[in-house]
Amino acid sequence: MGNAAMKEAVERGETSLGIELGSTRIKAVLINRHFEVIASGTYEWENQLIGGYWTYDLKKMIQGVQAAYRQVKLEVQERYAVTLQTIGSIGCSAMMQGYIALDQDGELLVPFRTWRNATTAEAAAELTNAFQFKIPERWSIAHLYQAILNNEAHVGSIRYMTTLSGYVHWLLTGNKALGIGDASGMFPVDETAKQYNEDMVQQFDSLLADRGYPWTLQEILPQVYTAGEHAGNLHEAGARLLDPSGSLQAGIPLCPPEGDAGTGMVATDSVRKRTGNLSVGTSIFAMFVLEKNVSAIYPEIDIVATPEGSPVAMVLANNCSSDLNAWVGLFREFYETMGRTPDMDQLFSVLLNQALEADADGGGLLSYGYYSGENITGITEGRPLFVRSPQSRFNLANFMRVHLYSAFAALRLGMDILTQQERVAIQRITAHGGLFRTPQVGQRICAAALNVPVSVMSTAGEGGAWGIAILASYMLHKEPNESLADYLSAKVFRNAEGQVVSPDPGDVDGFALYMERYTGGLPIEQAAVDHLLDNRKRGESL
Numbered sequence: 001m002g003n004a005a006m007k008e009a010v011e012r013g014e015t016s017l018g019i020e021l022g023s024t025r026i027k028a029v030l031i032n033r034h035f036e037v038i039a040s041g042t043y044e045w046e047n048q049l050i051g052g053y054w055t056y057d058l059k060k061m062i063q064g065v066q067a068a069y070r071q072v073k074l075e076v077q078e079r080y081a082v083t084l085q086t087i088g089s090i091g092c093s094a095m096m097q098g099y100i101a102l103d104q105d106g107e108l109l110v111p112f113r114t115w116r117n118a119t120t121a122e123a124a125a126e127l128t129n130a131f132q133f134k135i136p137e138r139w140s141i142a143h144l145y146q147a148i149l150n151n152e153a154h155v156g157s158i159r160y161m162t163t164l165s166g167y168v169h170w171l172l173t174g175n176k177a178l179g180i181g182d183a184s185g186m187f188p189v190d191e192t193a194k195q196y197n198e199d200m201v202q203q204f205d206s207l208l209a210d211r212g213y214p215w216t217l218q219e220i221l222p223q224v225y226t227a228g229e230h231a232g233n234l235h236e237a238g239a240r241l242l243d244p245s246g247s248l249q250a251g252i253p254l255c256p257p258e259g260d261a262g263t264g265m266v267a268t269d270s271v272r273k274r275t276g277n278l279s280v281g282t283s284i285f286a287m288f289v290l291e292k293n294v295s296a297i298y299p300e301i302d303i304v305a306t307p308e309g310s311p312v313a314m315v316l317a318n319n320c321s322s323d324l325n326a327w328v329g330l331f332r333e334f335y336e337t338m339g340r341t342p343d344m345d346q347l348f349s350v351l352l353n354q355a356l357e358a359d360a361d362g363g364g365l366l367s368y369g370y371y372s373g374e375n376i377t378g379i380t381e382g383r384p385l386f387v388r389s390p391q392s393r394f395n396l397a398n399f400m401r402v403h404l405y406s407a408f409a410a411l412r413l414g415m416d417i418l419t420q421q422e423r424v425a426i427q428r429i430t431a432h433g434g435l436f437r438t439p440q441v442g443q444r445i446c447a448a449a450l451n452v453p454v455s456v457m458s459t460a461g462e463g464g465a466w467g468i469a470i471l472a473s474y475m476l477h478k479e480p481n482e483s484l485a486d487y488l489s490a491k492v493f494r495n496a497e498g499q500v501v502s503p504d505p506g507d508v509d510g511f512a513l514y515m516e517r518y519t520g521g522l523p524i525e526q527a528a529v530d531h532l533l534d535n536r537k538r539g540e541s542l
Contacts, residue, residue, distance in 0.1 A: 014033050045061070139186060168257065173234060264467060358398045428455055455499070
């Protein structure tokens with residue numbers, strides 16, 4: 001569409017706004033009815049380890065949402081000479097899981113505990129045994145039950161427990177709502193009922209029967225919604241939160257808030273059964289929409305849901321790109337020390353492309369990008385580690401390839417369960433995330449790591465903010481009885497451009513050699529955890 005048509009869409013409110021709170025970036029994307037991006041804005045933020053828990057400052061979260069929206073508003077004003085006053089629909093998305101516990105006044109009882117915390121092993125194991133359904137340590141119910149086992153004083157005061165997307169949605173609408181995909185990372189859901197699993201809810205309440213809490217689980221969980229349902233309207237306080245200038249009008253409908261897994265499925269057209277996608281960021285996860293449930297409980301595999309409620313096998317590794325980004329930051333610092341101002345897109349492109357010139361196995365180098373504990377390999381705390389021997393071929397190309405290999409290595413261990421034990425056939429996987437903004441490189445390494453063709457669409461860099469904007473548009477414009485899967489394939493991705501990279505046999509063999517080194521070197525990583533005391537913990541122990 002041309003500028004005139006874009007301007008008309010903005011003036012008429014024929015738009016949808018998606019806001020996603022990712023692990024390192026808050027992003028807002030405004031799209032038109034043809035799913036084209038009209039404007040976007042971003043805000044960088046980072047988690048912190050405070051009091052033994054990974055957390056984010058939720059005041060900075062509000063600042064970030066406002067900053068991202070302000071950039072969208074400014075871009076609309078500069079490009080189309082229109083002040084953004086109304087929007088057709090809005091959607092909120094964020095990192096799944098974690099623990100936000102609020103009291104009767106809506107105040108935080110404890111700092112937000114993110115999915116990254118590996119502090120709920122006891123609770124997760126007990127609940128998995130009780131439900132005979134895998135409860136990961138990241139899930140909200142594991143955080144709640146661990147707080148109960150720890151006899152934490154705040155538990156009795158809980159009146160609402162939600163995820164980050166549900167919290168933002170509540171701030172904007174006052175509605176305690178959650179999309180079923182995000183809800184499936186709080187507590188197991190029932191595919192048929194499209195609600196929390198009632199038997200397991202009752203089992204959980206029975207575990208607490210003698211503790212005297214003034215709430216039941218159902219009373220403190222958000223209400224579950226499926227894609228396409230109306231989940232509230234932007235109230236006046238929500239409009240002022242988004243746009244303190246007062247231009248944005250209240251009354252805009254919001255779709256159900258979703259997690260980054262659900263928006264990743266939408267952004268890659270992977271909500272139909274037998275489709276799969278890969279999302280790359282601070283963490284990395286692959287998801288496959290199942291025709292039938294897996295036959296056993298696997299520590300490496302979580303069962304979540306699509307935004308419509310179909311079961312999904314998720315393999316998630318806690319660590320992916322953080323260490324790679326840190327090394328690129330070091331190269332940027334060197335560049336700045338030389339008196340230059342680097343273009344970060346160019347810097348990433350130059351460094352990542354070096355990986356294509358490397359030895360297939362990475363020249364004997366070894367990396368663990370563990371900023372936090374890694375559930376798949378059983379490492380409980382993060383210690384980023386780079387190791388080489390005197391005989392290793394230590395050069396820039398091998399250095400970059402090994403850090404890319406490391407980003408996919410833990411995920412590969414989990415995916416082997418699906419492909420080898422559950423016989424899940426994977427014909428192709430669609431990937432998205434910032435790593436794939438550099439053409440070819442991320443795809444080629446990913447294809448080698450997973451030994452499967454990897455497709456990246458032209459929208460890959462837009463990620464979850466675009467995905468939740470699509471869900472907001474679906475709520476507004478779907479036909480009666482039109483499924484999300486049909487809406488995506490027939491309308492959103494009908495003319496989508498994409499590129500498929502198949503595994504290179506030499507790269508596949510090289511990655512296999514690297515994986516032998518990676519699994520064999522895990523005791524080195526464990527030794528780093530055992531003997532290299534985190535400075536923050538050192539301070540706490542003094």
